[in-house]
Amino acid sequence: MRCCCNHDGSEEGPRSVSVDLAELVRAYGPALRKLHPLSLQQLRALRDIERCRTAALGGHVDQCTECGYTEKPSYNSCRNRHCPKCQALRQAKWVASRVARTLPTHHFHVVFTLPAELRPLASLQPTLLYDLLFRCASDTLLTLGRDPDRLNGQLGITAVLHTWTRDLMLHPHVHCIVTGGALSQDGSTWHSSRPDFLFHVNVMRKLFRGKFLDGLLKAHAKGLLLRPDGTQWLDNNDLRRLLRKLRRMKWVVYCKRPFGGPQQVIRYLGQYTHRVANHRLVSFDDNGVTFRTRDGNTKTLDPVEFLHRFVQHVLPDRFVKIRHYGLLAGGKAHLRRKLAKDLLAASGASLAPNTETDAQKEHDPESPHTWQSLLLALTGIDTRRCPACGKLAMVRLPLPDSRAPPIREAA
DSSP: OOOSSOTTOOOOSOOOOOSOHHHHHHHHHHHHHHHSOOOHHHHHHHHHHHHTTSGGGOEEEEEETTTOOBOOOEEOOOOOTTOTTSOHHHHHHHHHHHHHBOOSSOEEEEEEEOOGGGHHHHHHOHHHHHHHHHHHHHHHHHHHHHOTTTTOSBOEEEEEEEEEOTTOOEEEEEEEEEESEEEOTTSSOEEEOBTTBSSOHHHHHHHHHHHHHHHHHHHHHTTOOBOTTSSBSSOHHHHHHHHHHHHHSOOOEEEEOOTTOHHHHHHHHHTTSSSOOOTTEEEEETTEEEEEOSTTOEEEEOHHHHHHHHHTTOOOTTOOOEEEEETTSSTTHHHHHHHHHHHHHHTTOOOOTTBOOHHHHTTOTTSOOOHHHHHHHHHOOOTTSOTTTOOSOEEEEEOTTOOSOOOOSOO
């Protein structure tokens, strides 16, 4: 089964939102709740999506203190990371931050995918399985990177979890943006890979498979693979049969240098880092929900089935779906990145257009800004300027009788 993306990170042309997911939730959410047991996180996501940017959450008006011009009322966002309307500014901030911090070297796009046989467990124990997926994917890359016969150093890895296909089926996989080289353990040398080759995919898939199955066996031994009623997911005999089957399978690992450079993959992944996409909805009625899939095709599902597929991708509370490893991990990532950057510059590597420059530091998305100045830096939109008189005099006022909490500085 193919995942939601073109693996090279390329986009599939312009998209527009013609149907609001909140309308679907209002119309068919009650039926979904009756037909399917939902977790607290799934129920909260549906509730937040339904109420997002409605009077239920309160709102504000933007008014000019000079000429008195007043915008139409705006309602507050729910800020749920699964809501298609929310976190656009956080998403843009993440993309700008990652692009600015990309090392001036070639990169690879590596994707690790779990077999279909493990999807039922992903539904039962998402935190355990997705954590194991992250750990085994990153360990595979870092182990091969440290190999003295390969790069003999520490790679830089940014990993992003995806859980869906283009038709919203459960399909857990991790996208990794990996440096095309490694920093030596003593920090004195940058070991570059070939421009068109990182590691052989057969080696990666076998190592990834071995690490994952070992982790799965250890989790079973600790009694962690449980059903909602507290019983084991599989007994010992069934688990042994499953492991034998999985060991014989060829696991899917993709590795390629992106045609448009690492920034292409970053911008693609940025579409999904802070929300589940809503841009593919076309229309809906009682007969079905129609949405775009791939290559201009569409698919129609029963509305309740569509929502059921959607809530499969609601992540557990506080689950981190973007993680950094190797050169990019931990509190000293800035120092390691600077050291690698200096070594690359000394070796003659040219500063790529997507890497950080002094001019870009002026609008570094990680530096302290109000949300208005950040929005201006990223999009060119200045919400403080009055569209009527042109003065920087727009202020935000809560709507009268608003019961919502104070307005927070967010998109």
